[in-house]
Amino acid sequence: MSDPILGVKNLSVYYGESQAVKHVNLGFKDKSVTAVIGPSGCGKSTLLRALNRMNDFIPNVRIEGEVKYRNQNIYGKSMDPAEVRRRIGMVFQKPNPFPKTIYKNIIWGPKINGYKFDPDELVEKSLKGAALWKEVKDRLHDSALALSGGQQQRLCIARAIAMSPEVILMDEPCSALDPKSTLSIEELIGEMRKNYCIVIVTHNMQQAGRVSDDTAFFYNGDLIEFGATKKIFTNPDNSQTEDYITGRFG
Amino acid sequence: MSPHRRRMNKAFKWCCRITTYGAIGVLALLLFHIAYEGMSWISWDFITNFPSRKAEKAGIYTALVGSVYVMVITTLFVVPFGIGTAIYLEEYASQKSLFIRFVKLNIANLAGMPSIIYGLLGLTLFVRIMGLDRSILAGSLTLGLLVLPVIIIASQEAIRAVPQMVREAGFAMGARRYQVVIWQVLPAAIPGIMTGIILAISRAVGETAPLIVIGALSYVAFLPEDMFDMFTVLPVQIYNWAGRPQPEFHSLAAAGIIVLLAFLFTLNSIAVLIREKFQRYKL
Incomplete structure (x- = not known):
């Protein structure tokens, strides 16, 4: 097991007066999947968005503590938030491809960031990385919005991969998808584990159990328990975790 | 039931x-x-003749050309200013700032101001202080000021209607705000912005009062050569004809109205076509 590539130290996030994440310490390992679970409103999405500074766009958000990426605080003064987001990609709850062609969806990010690349090669590589190549290789120049929901979400993953990030954050990536598409995304996450540090927020406990190596359980802004997924799901230390996982609340 | x-x-x-x-x-x-x-x-002669004291010889040519000039210059002036202001107010300015809220409120107020007041402003600022005289440029700038709030508000609304999700998708790729605005927000907002521009320019082309105040002439027997020349426009010409005692001129005014309506209708159709094209491009 490698050292954490991304970690939070005593992190608190406030929306105005109310504290959504409370003094959390947590590490995310490279080439592994960490699931963040907990009932609605427990602060798990807020935590995720704090990891690549996406909370910057929400008014009244205040952050205390540190988020360390490769030993650098991403909230440090010399840090460029856009640079942080290039290295730490994100996939959202609802598939949100750009209203452009599949091809342009992939190359937009690298292009506006001034990367040097062979577009055809990058498109093929990224789509293969998101297990979408076979389905769309004959219609790369069709609108991305013509794809099914599951395909759109995989395109969003491909788009994130195209930036060659090291970390990919996923905010309930399957909550808007049908079971079949969900399965394909889960299989994809299993493949991607080999190359990326993945942090996935999910409402679906079975999903957390299936895809993740480690699991963090949040309740009311507090990190209640963090450990290997197997242990959390079979023999949690905390009774709240056990109650949540066995479906007694939440 | x-x-x-x-x-x-x-x-x-x-x-x-x-x-x-x-x-x-x-x-x-x-x-x-x-x-x-x-x-x-209505005849070809009516459209290509210069104005005349004799009703049967009078035409609307100078007014038509004047209206086209005014429309083009007003558009060139208000579109960049209107969209730029809307982008600043919606995407960059702090929404908490009292000053910005004050500015937004006042833009809404300006949109409801009577047009004659803009005419007086144009007379003082453009005609007298800036010494533009009774030129096409002075008239166009005055009409520009008049419709600028309308374009700003319509653009603001169109920009605000773009889902936050679209912006986040861009930001998550490491994009700067200008890149998100140019490549994601504006293309999605263009149909709404276009609608605002159509309405605003139609209003500018149909305005009479502010141009009378700054002194757009109603008897211009020559075509303007550049934007510093004197001019007249369709509504001013119509107003003038309608005010004459002879009944022939009243019919002439009606004919002028038909030309003005056709002009506005063409303008709207072109803009609607552009809007349709962008909406299709979106999908």
């Missing part, structure tokens, strides 16, 4: 229907009246 509520529903539907057909009826009457009065005066 009880019989009572069913009757109420029927009555309500009829009330709405009467208001709709009533409005359409008045409009149709108006158009019919104008067509009846002016149609016989």
Whole structure:
């Protein structure tokens, strides 16, 4: 097991007066999947968005503590938030491809960031990385919005991969998808584990159990328990975790 | 549904229907009246002739050319200023700032100001202080000020209607705000912005009062050569004809109105086509 590539130290996030994440310490390992679970409103999405500074766009958000990426605080003064987001990609709850062609969806990010690349090669590589190549290789120049929901979400993953990030954050990536598409995304996450540090927020406990190596359980802004997924799901230390996982609340 | 509520529903539907057909009826009457009065005066000569003291020789050529000039210059002036302001207010300015809120409130107020006040402002600022005289440029800038708030508000609304999700997708790729605005927000907002521009420019082309105040002439026997020349526009010419005692000139005014309506209709159609194109491009 490698050292954490991304970690939070005593992190608190406030929306105005109310504290959504409370003094959390947590590490995310490279080439592994960490699931963040907990009932609605427990602060798990807020935590995720704090990891690549996406909370910057929400008014009244205040952050205390540190988020360390490769030993650098991403909230440090010399840090460029856009640079942080290039290295730490994100996939959202609802598939949100750009209203452009599949091809342009992939190359937009690298292009506006001034990367040097062979577009055809990058498109093929990224789509293969998101297990979408076979389905769309004959219609790369069709609108991305013509794809099914599951395909759109995989395109969003491909788009994130195209930036060659090291970390990919996923905010309930399957909550808007049908079971079949969900399965394909889960299989994809299993493949991607080999190359990326993945942090996935999910409402679906079975999903957390299936895809993740480690699991963090949040309740009311507090990190209640963090450990290997197997242990959390079979023999949690905390009774709240056990109650949540066995479906007694939440 | 009880019989009572069913009757109420029927009555309500009829009330709405009467208001709709009533409005359409008045409009149709108006158009019919104008067509009846002016149609016989419409001819190629009417469109290509210069104005004249004799009704049968008078044409609308200088006013038509003047309106085209004014429209083009006003558009060139208001579109960048309007969209730029809207982008700043919605994407960059702090929404918490009291000053920005004050500015937004006042833009809304300006949109409701009577147009003659803009005419007085244009007279003082452009004609006198800036020494532009009674030129096309002075008139266009005055009309620009008049419709700028309308374009800003329409653009603001179009930009605000773009889902936050679209911006986040861009930001998550490491994009700067200008890149998100240019490549994601604006393309999605273009149909709405276009609608605002159409309405605003149509209003500018139809305005009379502010141009009379700054001194757009109604008897111009030559074509303007550049934007510093004197000019007249369709509504001013129509206003002038309508005010003359001879009945022939009243018919001439009606003919002028037909030309103005055709002009506005063409303008709107072009803009609607552009809007349709962008909407299709979006999908």
